[in-house]
Amino acid sequence: MDYALLFTDFSKNHCGWSQQRLLHECLRSAIKTGKLNSGTRMLATRQLASDLGIARNTVLYAYEQLATEGYVRSDRRGTFVADIKLAKVRDEHVSQLLHPGLSQRAQVLPSRQPETSLTAAFTPGIPSLVDFPIHLWRRLLERAWSSTTATQLNYGDAAGEPLLRAAIADHLRASRGVICEPSQVFITDGTQSSLDLCAHAFADKGDVVWMESPGYRGALNAFHAAELRIHPIAVDLDGIAPSEDDWHKSSPKLIYVTPSHQFPLGGVLTLERRIALIEQARTAGALLIEDDYDSEFRHDGPPLPAMQGLMPNAPVIYLGTFSKTMFPALRIGFMIVPQGFVAAINDLVSQSVSRGRTADQLALADFLSSGQFARHLRRMRRLYRQRRDGMNAALERHTRAFGKVYGTSSGMHLVLALDESISDMKVSANALEQGIVAHALSAHVIGEVKAIRNGLVLGYAQVPIQQIDEAVRKLSKIIKDAKSF
Missing domain, CATH: 3.40.640.10 (Type I PLP-dependent aspartate aminotransferase-like (Major domain))
Known part of the structure; x- marks a missing residue:
């Protein structure tokens, strides 16, 4: 399999996507269409990153996402394409339901967060509705x-x-x-x-x-x-x-x-x-x-x-x-x-x-x-400033070893920039399983620009101050576990 050719051809039809999304979608498409058959041994992450001229973290993210979705499996020998007969049947059924009325642009929209997570800590952009x-x-x-x-x-x-x-x-x-x-x-x-x-x-x-x-x-x-x-x-x-x-x-x-x-x-x-x-x-x-x-x-x-x-x-x-x-x-x-x-x-x-x-x-x-x-704005400014201060203090206590905090001077959210050895996508997925919303910063990167691109977007406006420290402590453990993986 010529991965470089596969990736180049796929990229031509999906301009504007981040490298992480491009590689993940490219490999998933190749598996679903049979270009990568069940049992095929995937290239080592370092080798694939070198062949494609991209960051190794990008490959790690793609493999982790494919493993989460059931398309690949890993053991001591490496990463292999899984037996995806059931996945193919499911995807074909979905295609039949969507075809022919759904446009291509609609099919490539990112998935929404589950409705139950919309008010959880630390969902960005949600005000304190109870106030x-x-x-x-x-x-x-x-x-x-x-x-x-x-x-x-x-x-x-x-x-x-x-x-x-x-x-x-x-x-x-x-x-x-x-x-x-x-x-x-x-x-x-x-x-x-x-x-x-x-x-x-x-x-x-x-x-x-x-x-x-x-x-x-x-x-x-x-x-x-x-x-x-x-x-x-x-x-x-x-x-x-x-x-x-x-x-x-x-x-x-x-x-x-x-x-x-x-x-x-x-x-x-x-x-x-x-x-x-x-x-x-x-x-x-x-x-x-x-x-x-x-x-x-x-x-x-x-x-x-x-x-x-x-x-x-x-x-x-x-x-x-x-x-x-x-x-x-x-x-x-x-x-x-x-x-x-x-x-x-x-x-x-x-x-x-x-x-x-x-x-x-x-x-x-x-x-x-x-x-x-x-008057309502004045009350909310005081409340959000208190929660911002509580969030900063909790992050300083529990996550100082993992990254740096940005964007605290305004608004209702901040960013915890993570060390490159930690996959923000993996942390985000694992956190959601434990009831914590921590959006991956890398999902917001557009194109290949030099920018802060690995971290977590954390909203604090809707989180009562007495709950912030415990939620950050749980998030810190999730980050630590991801780092040691």
Whole structure:
């Protein structure tokens, strides 16, 4: 078996995937299709890494994943392709169920976390739901419904309720330095909905979009679905750092950034880099998509203002959501577009966006304009800062020997960067079996860029402080066991 040829051919049809995912999917496909028969001895990990010109950890990850899925087995003699007759029958059955209606892009989407894990420690992006003032929210909803007229039961404004758009504009001008009028605010079903709209409204098939690496997989999925060309840009601890070669060789149409709390590493894009990025984007005729998802929770020092308001008429589309500040089930986000795009986006959303949920939007407008939202944020900042401090202390006690912590100054999660001798994928899988969610950092790496790429993304916002130390202690043991494997 010519592994190099097999890997090269497979890679041609799966651009944008990480090396880890490419090798894992390539070998799994070869086993399923019979190119690697049952009983075949796989190359040693060092030999395969050398033949393919990739890191040995990438091969180790692929073999471990295949073993977990039952495609290979290991003993003292090496790693062998398992007898997968049952696996083939299962996969053929699934293919029959999916064929012919499911697109190729849908079939390569990553698997979701189990629903039971969505609120477990340490799931990223989940706020402290038990601390949301649900009784107040219920009263606001009742008040909104009591004032709703028969006319408002019809399809609403596709751009969103005017009262909510005005309340969001007022809030952002005061809290984030955003420069906008209510007409520039468009209500969406959340950040993913905003990203889908951006990908289709501001770029054409084949256009180049820059993405941070490691970066947000939801944005990657939106851009892949719009058939854009992904160009990964490595991030360091100060955020995205494109080189002159990036600007000259792969000029972008869109640039997706998370400047307030880079996802997932947690760095804050410096003011100098923000200004330079805006100026370079303007020169290149590119639009910046500023995902300000975690800006409300700055723990150390004053928050930097949003990029959108740093310069007049900045080429920035600003995205925000209430899923982190309130609760995910609300499903309300927003985007702010430059003034010159308002008429065109109005026309687009009026023909393609669902309309409704008037009462929810009016209740949210009341929550914002009454000052209750600001008070809720103040309470959550104090709570999350306490939990961040507790998380830092627990990690220092239990995991200091395994890695380094990044991204603690803002947001609701941090990253534990692991020693390269530890597979973050293996730790993540083993932790989930024990009821702990620890997303693998390597799963967020896009392309082959030099970046921090091995670690765990750990959310702490929803974890009571009295439970943090024990959960970290359990995670530490899982990491230790993986290191000794």
